[in-house]
Amino acid sequence: MRETGAVVTTNYDAILIGLGIGALTVAVGLSRQKHWRCLILEQNFNLGGMTQEFVRERRYHFDVLPATAPDFACGLGHACTS
DSSP, rough: OOOOOOOOOOOEEEEESSOOHHHHHHHHHHHHSSSEEEEESSSSSSSGGOOOOOTTTTTTEEEEEHHHOOHHHTTTTTOOOO
């Protein structure tokens, strides 16, 4: 691990596990509205949970969510029919 010279603290007002869109929204809200210090822990090397995309041939962008969550691909609260 590379040393960055950043100041490390152990005093947080909130600790969020997993950096999906919900945790991102909560962390931003708490830090802006209540001035809380938030620690967010994520095990994946990509941040944002299912809000990611992948790129093909450096010009085609695809959202990951519809491919990994078929319930959302059909519309929230609607069942997919084949």
